Amino acid sequence: xxxxxxxxxxxxxxxxxxxxDHIVEFVASKQNTNGVTMEIMITRQRSxxxxxxxxxxxxxxxxxxxxxxxxxxxxxxxxxxxxGGSKSNRKREDDKWWLPTPKVPPxxxxxxxxxxxxxxxxxxxxxxxxxMAMNAHILTEMEIPExxxxxxPKNGRASLGDAVYKxxxxxxxxxxxxxxxxxxxxxxxxxxxxxxxxxxxxxWRRKMTNKDGKSGWGSGVSxxxxxxxxxxxxxxxxxLKHRYPGxxxxxxxxxxxxxxxxxxxxxxxCIDTTxxxxxxxxL
Numbered sequence: 001x002x003x004x005x006x007x008x009x010x011x012x013x014x015x016x017x018x019x020x021d022h023i024v025e026f027v028a029s030k031q032n033t034n035g036v037t038m039e040i041m042i043t044r045q046r047s048x049x050x051x052x053x054x055x056x057x058x059x060x061x062x063x064x065x066x067x068x069x070x071x072x073x074x075x076x077x078x079x080x081x082x083x084g085g086s087k088s089n090r091k092r093e094d095d096k097w098w099l100p101t102p103k104v105p106p107x108x109x110x111x112x113x114x115x116x117x118x119x120x121x122x123x124x125x126x127x128x129x130x131x132m133a134m135n136a137h138i139l140t141e142m143e144i145p146e147x148x149x150x151x152x153p154k155n156g157r158a159s160l161g162d163a164v165y166k167x168x169x170x171x172x173x174x175x176x177x178x179x180x181x182x183x184x185x186x187x188x189x190x191x192x193x194x195x196x197x198x199x200x201x202x203x204w205r206r207k208m209t210n211k212d213g214k215s216g217w218g219s220g221v222s223x224x225x226x227x228x229x230x231x232x233x234x235x236x237x238x239x240l241k242h243r244y245p246g247x248x249x250x251x252x253x254x255x256x257x258x259x260x261x262x263x264x265x266x267x268x269x270c271i272d273t274t275x276x277x278x279x280x281x282x283l
Contacts, residue, residue, distance in 0.1 A: 001064070001067045001068075006064070013057075013060065017053060017057075020045070020049050020053055021045070023045065023046050023049050024043040024044060024045055024046060025043065025044065025045075025046045025047070026041045026042070026043060027041065027042060027043075027044055028040075028041060029041070029042045048141075052134060052138070055130075055134065056131075056134070059127050059130055059131055062123070062127050063124065063127055066120055066123055066124055066127075069120060070120075073113075075104075075105070075109060075110070075113050076102050076103060076104045076105075076109065077102075077103045078100040078101060078102055078103060079100070079101040079102075079103050129245075132245070136241075139253050139256055139257075142256040143256075144202060144252070144255075144256070145255050145256060145258075145259035146259075147255060147258075147259050148202075148251070148252060148255040148256075148259070149202070149206070152199055152202065152203055153199070153203070154203075155203060156200035156203045156204050156226075156229065159196055159199040159200045159203060160196050160197070160200050161196065164182070164193070164196060167181055167182075168229060168232050168233065168236070169225075169229060173232050175232075175235050175236060175239055178232075178236065179236065179239065179240075187244075187247060187248065190240065190244055190247055191247055191248055191250065193236075193240070194237065194240055194247065194250050195250050195251045195252070197233045197236055197237050197240075198237065198250055198251070198252045199251075199252070200229070200230075200233055201230055201233045201234060201237070202252070204226040204227075204229055204230045204233075205230060207226060208223055208226050208227065208230075
């Protein structure tokens, strides 16, 4: 990264995070005035901000180090954007057009360089995993927006559909058999299943805690059965998370980001770092 680009990047990060200096909470503190000790309330940076922001800055620094490692490399270059004749460049335009196309010597890269590039990729992947884990944890803590709840069906069966509902409510449930029976041939279908599962979990959870306030949400399913179905859905969601870590954000996550304004800054900070990690991964 050129020094000018690095300075601009750092300035933009500082702008993004400047608001966090003013996100505070009141805590009790003792103050001694003229020999008299009094307990007063003072402000300090909110605890979750105080923990997450330094971690994000550390991840950002690790990515900068990875970029700096490429400073003196001269064993490969990138195809000019004006060179539209190469087959690989045409493929890149159809696929990920924003990423530069690498150009390597006819004999390929030396084994030592290949190992070094693999090490850089592994390092960036670790940063990506850390950023995504922070993102997931923050999203989990966010309250479910009313906008999302208002759009839910009245019961879990309507959310899942008859076929999926039948498979998840069988007497002898096996997660692997359940997923084997589902069509997961594309990201769209995986995301659709995830959306249905998350919606059903929210519905069942609200029914068990009597927080829905909708008279039409009544059901003959017992609380014990709902708890069982919710556990099964949570298990499926966990398996999907591990099998498809790069899947797009679900409708619930998107709703939280858009409508949960109290904690919205958190996810913006995480998304900014995560997006940069994805760019690095592409490089």
